[in-house]
Amino acid sequence: MLRDNLRSIYYIALKDIKTYYLKPPAVSWGIVFPITWILAFYLRNPGDFKELVPGLIAMTILFSTTAADAVVINFELRLGTLERLLLAPISLSAVLLGKVLGGIIFGLMTTLVVTIGSIIVLGLHLNFLYLILIIIPSLLVFSSLGALLCVMVKEVFEAQTLLNFPRFLMVFLSGVVYPVSKMPAVLQYFSYALPLTYTVEGLRLSFSGDPGKMILPHTLILMGFFFIFILPAIKLLYKKFE
């Protein structure tokens, strides 16, 4: 049973990547959008570009993992292809985890491209272990957040609208371009309720090379967010098919 589920999670993710993620809409939303956004800030102040790299990577993770969620869940729900998965001898959790894994793999590919590109072009030094301890849980968090929001609604356009709200909220309040420490105190409290804040801060730690600062709390908090998002997502999907 566990083997059947694991095998299906892998094949569902693979199918989604082939069918949806490697298509122009997902690629442009997942890669082109964060890069364009950051470039706009670079043109405003080229001297601080190295400071923007953690934000750029965090945005890439956020946008790439959620780039095709509305399609892989809501569009498939509408077409009946999601039901095709549910007819297979696997658990409903495996179906949703397959969808989440698709976002994670696509997110990882795009994040690697952006990270390696930034390191080479800007000659950055970083702590690889820290980087892994932040990027992996962040991919889990944002892919499951996308899944949760998509199972909450029925239509593709509703899902896309709903996805944009936390995306842009986090971009503005999680220190992507403006440091959290310089925000008003009330907004700072709010920032620490958002997962992207821990991704950005963790990435800054990875690039600062400061071994005195612990990365593990960020990793654990991000894993906490993952469970906060994925468990209700599975429950909601179960409810849809009751």
Add this chain to the structure above:
Amino acid sequence: MEDIVIQVSDLTKFYGKNPAVSRISFEVKKGEVFGFLGPNGAGKTTTIRMLTGLSKPTDGKASVLGFDISSRIIEAKKYIGVVPEISNLYDELSAIDNLLFTAQLYGVARIQRKKKAEELLKIFGLYERRNSLSRTFSRGMKRSLTIASALTHNPEILFLDEPTVGLDVVAAHSLRNLIRNLHQQRITIFLTTHYLEEANLLCDRVAIIVKGKILTVDTPENLKDKTETKLLEEAFMKITGLEPTIMLIEKGK
């Protein structure tokens, strides 16, 4: 005693306060073509959804191949194929990739997947188009591919929900021949259809369901004898008490 592969007892499904299916009971024997007939909204698709694990019953019991649908449906799913009313293919995948994906989900051994997919594509006359995206297929071709997809893991029971809806005469004829073929291979077929003559031609037994309740289960011949009619359609009308809309208009109802 003949093997019973589907056993349904007092199965009930409510959507909110509305009963979609109300305390239905019937059995399906191994290798038979069992027709599930009824007008729109009678509860046919709801019953299929419960028997295939897409929807949970509100009350009652049912088992498929001895597996209880409430507690062991995943085990049952290994042995059933489902062809829904609307084709559920991945438009952006080729015909062969659609079949290979199903084979992967059902755990068909790696070395058998391609062989099985190609064999099915040949049977359904789609082999020449195996690398074409399924979105480029006609409705009939999509229907054939959907059925092929449901057969990739050699199911023991095939659920067909309105399989010939929207097909032209030739495609519908081919499909009926295929159902006969599967019947000869002792695959149990659970068929819902609006076309009563189709049921008459294909089914060993039929159940008639109206407003969520089963009115009768019998062979088409017995139903015609009991109602002293020549066509299953006439028998259906007598049993259900339904009248064509045009007659109701003439009667001023």
